[in-house]
Amino acid sequence: MAPVGPHPAVADVRRAVREALADIRRDALVLAACSGGADSLALAAALAFVAPRMGLRAGLLTVDHQLQPGSAERARQVAAIAKQLGLHPAEVLTVTVGTAGGPEAAAREARYAALAEAADRLQAAAVLLGHTRDDQAETVLLGLARGSGVRSLSGMAAEAGRYRRPLLDLPRSTTVRACRAQGLTPWDDPHNEDLRYTRVRVRRNVLPVLEQELGPGVAEALARTARMAREDADALDQWTEKAYQNCALSDIGGSVTLAVPELEKLPDAVRRRVLRRAAIAAGAPSGALSATHVLAVDRLVTRWRGQKAVDLPGGLSAVRRYGTLILAISPIA
Structure with a gap:
């Protein structure tokens, strides 16, 4: 009898990891970020199988957020499982989670800071994250609810710097089956059932209702929307950067001057991105710069009636003078 191959779910996860690592140089170190849940555990097991066959070294990082007893x-x-899988190094990164931005954002910030430090210290070529298609769908829905625009709807990138997400095209059910087929027992984080967290409410309440009312395949459709939105957002970003370079008469720390006639030639979507880009270059904190701020500056270009300067976050002002738009620290001389 011919030898039986791996379980289809195991094969799917391994294939996804192999494709994500195709451009990594031989003998480089790749790390899996693993919480012990089904997604990241299936990812770690796949990396342990694929890496040596591609001439790569593979390790694991797990973050202790210290938010639960026994963490x-x-x-x-999790580190012990890594060693059983043949992953080395296998490190526990202990972090202290702050409060800024709420518990989810604070935990994420602490986690990524720890992963970045470890990746730098170990000179890793890539860090793999276990986000699946279901996570992508949740991210798109959260972006839609916030009204954050096409970039937010584009969800998580398959590759962003050192971070790679091989499983974005696979459903969570695949990782669960992959773990079961390999005799791996995932840890079910109680926080994944805690309805105080917005993402949990989307996962447990919103997506099931959409599937029930609209039919199956909603998560897949949302993930597909994310891919298309990301392509559009990337193209707009490239256009915006070229337009900014064409419009900017000066760009010195704390002050940006733009040519109004050049701004007037741009489509609304590109012009407003240029204005946002200029405000950030002048010193406005990106997190505090809202669409309302950008629209107010945009009216200095499109609805000019001699109005006064527009106040922006970070102590900036935007004012129109003699065919130019000046964004600088207030007061503008």
Whole structure:
């Protein structure tokens, strides 16, 4: 009898990891970020199988957020599983989670800071994250609810710097089956059932209702929308950068001057991106710069009636003078 290949779910995860690592140089170190849940555990197991066959070294990082009793012991258990899989190094990164931006944002910030430090220290070529198609769908819905524009709707990138997300095209059910087929027991994080978290409410309440009312395949459709939105957003970003370079008469720290006639030639979507780009270049904090701020500056270009300067976050003002738009620290001389 011919030898039986791996379970289809295991094969799918391995294939996704192999494709994500296709451009990594031989003998480079690749790390899997693993919480012990089904998604990241299936990812770690796939990396352990694929990496040596591609001439790569593979390790694992697990983050202890210290937010639950017993978290340190669970992190040690994940590191122990890594060693059983043949992943080395296998490190526990202990972090202190702050409060800025709410618990989800604070935990994410602490986690990524720890992963970045470890990746730099270990000179890793890439860090793999276990986000699946379901996670992508949740991200798109959250972006839609915030009204954050096409960039937010584009969801998570398959590749962003050192981070890679091989599983974005696979459903969460695949990782669960992959773990089961390999005899791996995932840890079910209680926070994934805690309805105080917005993402959990989307996962447990919103997506099931959409599937029930609109039919199956909603998560897949949202992930497909993310891919198309990302392509559009990337193209707009490239256009915006070229337009900014064409419009900017000066760009010195704390002050940007733009040519109004050049701004007037641009489509609304590109012009407003240029204005946002200029405000950030002048010193406005990106997180505090809202669409309302950008629209107010845009009216200095499209609806000029001699109005006064527009106040912006970071102590900036935008004012129109003699065919130019000046964004600088207030007061503008």
